[in-house]
Amino acid sequence: MTVLAALALALALLPAALALANLGALRRRATGAPAPDGLVSILIPARNEAANIRPTLAAALASTGIPIEVIVADDHSTDGTAAIVAEFAAHDPRLRLIAVPPLPAGWTGKNHACHVLGEVATGRHLLFIDADVRLAPHGAVSLAAAAAAAGAALVSGVPRQVTGTWGERLTVPMINFLLLGYLPIPLMRRLQDPALGAACGQLVMVEAESYRRIGGHGAIRGSLHDGVRLPRVFRRAGLTTDLVAASSLATCRMYTDFSQAWAGFSKNAHEGLATPRALPVWTLLLGGGHVLPLLLVIAALLGAGPLPLAGAALALSLGTRAAITLATSEDPWTIPLHPLTVALALALQWNALLRPRRAGVATWKGRTYPAAQ
Template structure:
């Protein structure tokens, strides 16, 4: 009976490893770097900044180095207590404005409030929101604006190339690309208007100013900590098209520095992602059985604890899982070390989500950048 159960589990793992493998193959074929084109329309590059002294100068200078399109850069200083505003002032470019974000009103999260305030001051028809740790490539802004114009999409986003400086970051950050490419059918997203198919990366989002104003933009998701999920769904619900592109050539980002910071960062918006009583068991089945279980069965098989009938599909599942990770790794130019770490990375991602879900009632709040937000309001 035990051998039968193990064989059934191995076959289930193979089926669940096949799903993201197929979707990754399809998505990598259709997701391309958008071709940059000259555009006379001003791109307003908007950067919310709260205590970003270590990042802000390089981010602003990269944005100002944009080519093919005219740009203005607005940095919203969100009550920084470090040297962030002084660093921005010292850059001294006439295309750069430093604005003070007003005090945070009740019912808003900090980033949404800062972005909404900057958008109200922007002059361009294209609003490009980037995080303070994102470095735009010279043609990044022009590429995103060109994609919006060519496709008629009111929102265009993509995942920047992630700079992974420590093993802890390699165990956490690569899940962004894996979940997006492995479980979102991009061709259907482009064909169907269903809001649930909307997806973006909050690090890099270009929105058309008219659509932003019509939908309320960040004001329409003011309580959210997960703009990458909520903004495209807001736009699609209002009848606007959204799109994704291969953005690793367009920008780079060092999201977190070390495992502890990454754990805290991904925990912040887990309430609006997987960490719900309805969603997390499904994701645990999909990810746990398809990406983690095969490696455990193969390890047990090497110790003589798994019959051949189970070991063969388990080994095939593991090979398929690692090949899927390898294809993503090469496409997004991630470190090769993320390939063998993949099963552990998936297990860590599930641990983060379950930790958030199980402590949700006790914590009652999500904390980020020194601010706490009620979970019920997220």
């Protein structure tokens, strides 16, 4: 038990140190200033988003500090999405509605819609947002400023995640925890290694010329995980990518209950953690650093192990989660449930890896097509 407790403490120390460095790095990043002629194209792929699109459009059109255009790609919606966008466009010439052509073979839906948007946009910077993302008025100009300050061809960040049910609260916080607890952002900024590239697909700004030079979303046409794949394509081309603290720049409610969250995170698991080589390592890192400490504390309280070491590991794990949660303005009531959140995340990844895989199981907004390998 003493050896296990020491291992748990060491595994909890790694994300604690990285989170400390990462949160400091994000705070220290200068904002700079965008070029005065820097039009930003806010690009929104939309498929059956009638329930979401009104506040998304209102927020995007309320952007300040930089000239914008807003383009919505209606991707064969069967609800009132197109009519709502057309209604807004009739009152604001900065907004355009375009229709997405039929989905070509080998493409996933979101990537195709984004690629079409990228081809018609006229801005110096292209800001891709999901249809459930609400930009703050200063969101677009702040991202353009961050890109200018970093000399980055791609800049991204995680919007403040809105969670309304406990099913969401137990799953969604893993986005920021994995990013800030396990990606060395200071190292990412020093090295061009594609493996260090990361983004949040909900909020991605790219420099238009560089984006088109690398092939746009066509370079990841078969992927369901643009947050992983797109920055790596940029980095392989020798371009700089960066991350910013974005909880004040936008908000997003990804899902509305546990079943949606489980299905949503499962669909791109094979391009993230759920690979035969990666998942055992992640199970050791996450399970050992955040689930094992709680089990060891329980065992110690029952007289079966050293409480000081186990307690220190658990305190470090929860402290790391608390620091990340508070810095990203997420729900603080989820902090004590952190071991369960990590256990659920690992269960989801193992389920995605081990369940029988059939051709055409990946989905986006009601479509099925072969998942990227």
